[in-house]
Amino acid sequence: MTGARRRWLGLVFISIAVALIIVDSTIVNVAIPSIIDDLDITSTQVQWVQESYTLVFAALLLVFGTLADRYGRRRILLTGVVIFALASVLAAMAQTGDLLIAARLVQGIGGAMVLPTTLSLINATFRGRDRGIAFAIWGSTIGGMVAVGPLLGGWLTTYFSWRWAFGINVPLGILIVAGILVFVSESRDAGEPRRIDGVGAVLSVITSATLVFGLIEGRTYGWWLTETAPTLGDWTWPFNLSIIPVAFLVTLVSGTAFIRWGLRRQRQGKSTLLAFSLFRIPSFRNGNIAALIVSLGEFGIILSLPLWLQNVLGYDALQTGFVLLALAIGSFVASGVAGALGNRVSPLTIVRVGIVAEILGVAGLGTVITVDATWLSIVPFLFVYGMGVGLATAQLTGVVLGDVPVDQSGQGSGTSSTARQIGSALGIAVLGTVLFTSVGLSLDARLAELEVPAATSAQIVDVVVDSAGAAIPSLDAQSPAVADAAREAFSEGTRYSAYAAAGFLVVGLLASLRLTGRPLEREELPVTAEVAG
Structure with a gap:
């Protein structure tokens, strides 16, 4: 087998590894109602089933990106896939909500080992025009899997069990491990591995974890004053000041300490978790800023759209997955377009x-989101949106990492992935706040027009918002007029969420103007990584 063919076959399994972790981050959304019925979990546990994965995932990306550079990218990738598959078994067999949450936490560890290593393996394996095509395939896989996840989850949940939404990861994990061992070569930094910066690793985890926690949980616990007191066992948060500002203060302190500690070690010639010198590279510095801002709006609509499709239009989980498939098709088409453009158009x-x-697709969705909408009016805009995700995600990654030396590609890709995850977490927090705040205000106003008593109105608003719209169908039996008002309000909130996402993407487009793009096939960067067959 030729070296070129082996590289491309290796990319197939690298992409499947990315698909594994991306699908799992979206597949749970459509399975949650069945999980609630089966395990009888509370609303707080529902939040943590969805969010614990993201929290651990984002917190550990940078750590594992650095470890991959030093101890072997393929080794860390394989370890991550195995951990992820084993945790999926625990999730599929969970008999309580707490056990499911614990399994999701372990899945986050495995996922954090997989994502940055796939990026750095591509960066180390492909050069020139091939690298641009490889990044396009990688990015389109991410975009496509965001839509395939709900489709697969809907099918498995509808015809089998929610447990297979996790169980499907086991055969996929075995396939990935076999393919990576056969077709992907090991690569690592040249020379003996240097001693890991343990203090930097701890500070990095604290910074990422507290920031993501604050961004995700702000709407629940209160951004400034305590709205819902967090509990841990028998202990309850006792202060009027919300835990969220405290979390952000810890983020600020630990983040500052992380930077100061890293710069000090760098001046002493010691190893650091993050190669701060990378930020002297304009494409890396400005590209990460742009990637973070774009991520604020890039996938936010995918969180609210399934809720609207099921609770307002009445689609089931599988039908919702089919509608979102338009996004996947658009993303995969974008992969072919990017490959065909080749050297003729710059990555930027x-x-x-x-x-x-993406802006046209998301803003277009906002214009067609009504209680009378049909899938025919939604699908074209989802396709355009998917095309944008497929084009922007991969090529922006290529721009960010294009000037990064191969021996620092794990650190570079870990930083890039962390920036995206933090951006996504901020987008989830902000767009979620826009959605549910808009729904609450709109529904309250509509119920006032129906002359519903204030106390009853407050109860209805709380039920609709707290259930993320799931309570809307049950309102029909009590009062069709109230149910219609709830559908109108939820449609309005979803519409505002789409417009907010489009606004973030506009800011991201403006941020990209600071980038100076050059074709990826420019002069080759010196290869300093050791590659082992």
Whole structure:
């Protein structure tokens, strides 16, 4: 087998590994109602089933990106896939909500080992024009899997069990491990591994974890004053000041300490978790800023759209998955378009075209989101949105890492992935706040027009918002007029959420103007990594 063919076959299994962790981050959304019925979990546990994975995932990306550079990218990738598959078994067999949450936490560890190593393996394996195509395939896989996740989850949940939404990861994990061992070569930094910066690792985890926790949980616990007191066992948060500002203060202190500690070690010639010198590279520095901002709006609509499709339009989980499949198709088409453009168009131009397509797609969705909408009016905009995701995600990654030396690609990709995850977490927090605040205000106003008593109105608003719209169908039996008002309000909130996402993408497009793009096939960077067959 030729070396070129082996590399491309290796990319197939690298992409499947990315698909594994991305699908799992979205597949749970459509399975949650069945999980609630089966395990009788509380609303707080529902939140943690969805969010514990993201929290651990984002907190550990940078750590594992650095470890991969030093101890072997393929080794860390394989370890992550095995951990992820074993945790999936625990999730599939969980008999309580707490056990499911614990399994999701372990899945987050495995996922954090997989994502940055796939990026750094591509960066180390492919050069020139091939690298651009490989990044396009990698990015389109992410975009496509965001839509395939709900479809697969809907099918498994409808015809089998929610447990298979996790169990499906086991055969996929075995396939990935076999393919990586056969077709992907090991690569690592040249020379003996240096001693890991333990203090930097701890500070990095604290910074990422507290920031993501604050962004995700702000709407629940209160952004400034305590609205819902967090509990841990028998202990309850006793202060009027919310835990969220405290979390952000810890983020600020630990983040500052992380930077100061890293710069000090760098001046002493010691190893650091993050290669701070990378931020002297304009494409890396400005590209990460743009990636973070774009991520604020990139996938936010995918969180609210399934809720609207099921609770307002009355689609089931599988039908919702089919509608979202348009996004996947658009993303995969974008992969072919990016590959066909090759050397004729710069990666940065493709990034900007992709962001523009995302803006048009998301804003277009906002214009058609009504209680009378049909899938025919939704699918075209989802396709355009998917095209934009496929074009922008991969090529922006290529721009960010294009000038990063191969021996620091794990650190670079870990930083890039962390920036995206933090951006996504902020987007989830902000767009979630826009959605549910808008729904609450709109429904309250509509119920006032129906002359519903204030106390009853407050109860209805709380039920609709707290259930994320799931209570809307049950309102029909009590009062069709109230149910219609709830559908109108939820449609309005979803529409505002879409417009907010489009606004973030506009800011991301403006941020991309600070980038100076050059084709990826420019002069080759010196290869300093050791590659072992």
